[in-house]
Amino acid sequence: MPTVAERLDAVPRLRLAHLPTPLEDMPRLSAYLGGPRLLVKRDDCTGLGLGGNKVRKLEYHLAVALADRADCVVCGGVVQSNTARQVAAACARLGLECHLGVLRGRVRDPEPGHDATGNILLDRLFGAVIHEIPWDGDRDRCLRELAVQLRVAGRRPYLVPYGASDALGALGYARMAVELLGQCEATGVAPTSIVHASGSGGTQAGILAMLAALARGVRCIGIDVDADARRVAADVSRIGRDVAQMLGAQQAWSDAVVEVMAGYAGTAYGSPAAGTLEAIGLAARLEGLVLDPVYSGKAMAGLIGLVRAGRFTRDDAVVWIHTGGAPALFAYPAAMTAVSTHPG
Ligand SMILES: Cc1ncc(COP(=O)(O)O)c(C=O)c1O
Numbered sequence: 001m002p003t004v005a006e007r008l009d010a011v012p013r014l015r016l017a018h019l020p021t022p023l024e025d026m027p028r029l030s031a032y033l034g035g036p037r038l039l040v041k042r043d044d045c046t047g048l049g050l051g052g053n054k055v056r057k058l059e060y061h062l063a064v065a066l067a068d069r070a071d072c073v074v075c076g077g078v079v080q081s082n083t084a085r086q087v088a089a090a091c092a093r094l095g096l097e098c099h100l101g102v103l104r105g106r107v108r109d110p111e112p113g114h115d116a117t118g119n120i121l122l123d124r125l126f127g128a129v130i131h132e133i134p135w136d137g138d139r140d141r142c143l144r145e146l147a148v149q150l151r152v153a154g155r156r157p158y159l160v161p162y163g164a165s166d167a168l169g170a171l172g173y174a175r176m177a178v179e180l181l182g183q184c185e186a187t188g189v190a191p192t193s194i195v196h197a198s199g200s201g202g203t204q205a206g207i208l209a210m211l212a213a214l215a216r217g218v219r220c221i222g223i224d225v226d227a228d229a230r231r232v233a234a235d236v237s238r239i240g241r242d243v244a245q246m247l248g249a250q251q252a253w254s255d256a257v258v259e260v261m262a263g264y265a266g267t268a269y270g271s272p273a274a275g276t277l278e279a280i281g282l283a284a285r286l287e288g289l290v291l292d293p294v295y296s297g298k299a300m301a302g303l304i305g306l307v308r309a310g311r312f313t314r315d316d317a318v319v320w321i322h323t324g325g326a327p328a329l330f331a332y333p334a335a336m337t338a339v340s341t342h343p344g
Pocket of ligand 1: 052053081082083163165197198199200201202203204295296323324325
């Protein structure tokens with residue numbers, strides 16, 4: 001019977017990310033909050049195309065694209081999608097044409113310049129072909145339709161799902177869990193909880209599936225960034241079960257481990273709340289970390305909220321994963337100015 005590690009190693013994977021990403025202490029934030037030991041896993045430093053959590057997922061997806069002899073890749077997301085940017089960068093690196101469905105209208109009342117800067121500017125710089133699509137809530141269907149159109153036109157597209165979040169992509173975070181546990185062991189850290197932004201669910205699903213497969217009693221708490229925690233939790237459960245199966249650990253999986261915290265996403269996806277701005281300011285001033293108002297700012301607000309709510313003891317060691325996203329902050333100049341004048 002192959003082990004979990006052997007099953008993971010058997011899945012074809014490209015090398016796109018700068019790995020391992022650093023694991024660093026956040027002593028000043030920890031002291032400010034009077035909380036447990038806080039560490040940050042720097043997955044904003046995965047390198048390719050300014051980095052972020054999708055690069056690990058794309059190592060698996062784009063290996064299949066190359067094996068399938070795809071002549072182009074289809075993906076997409078909102079105007080400020082980090083996934084789209086990382087797919088565009090990876091395609092440039094691999095010499096694959098990249099078609100992005102850019103979904104307009106999901107983010108309410110965008111600031112001026114939202115359509116021209118940050119991630120969308122980088123998508124264009126990486127040479128992606130942009131297809132404008134109105135947001136209608138069914139984010140997967142419109143990407144599938146784009147792939148069909150290309151196929152009808154005689155192309156051989158490979159479709160990366162929304163957020164690169166399916167079991168295959170989530171393997172990138174199963175692998176990250178192994179990397180993180182190894183770093184902790186090597187440095188004498190005994191992690192009790194992992195906290196990070198959860199949206200399309202693949203990141204949390206991969207981590208939880210690997211923790212279950214290795215029978216590690218570390219909690220992994222997702223912070224809902226979509227203002228739709230029940231849907232996020234359902235996606236994490238569905239993908240997590242599939243990942244556990246791929247790892248031969250289906251018996252170890254239980255939906256009961258899925259914890260997605262509501263209350264930190266503000267009123268809607270893409271709209272920063274007051275707590276988001278406080279978190280961005282604290283991370284910047286206390287730790288020199290650059291967070292964004294859509295994902296990592298909300299995830300840090302979640303970490304701060306959990307510490308303040310007494311969720312952890314002083315003896316705990318909590319690893320917060322910085323999943324990236326900083327390019328989007330340039331699309332929120334007014335909100336970021338509010339951070340710089342926030343008392344934090
Ligand atoms: C910066 C950033 N953090 C976190 C997430 C959420 O990860 P997942 O979609 O795997 O839940 C995303 C997804 O787009 C992201 O771009």
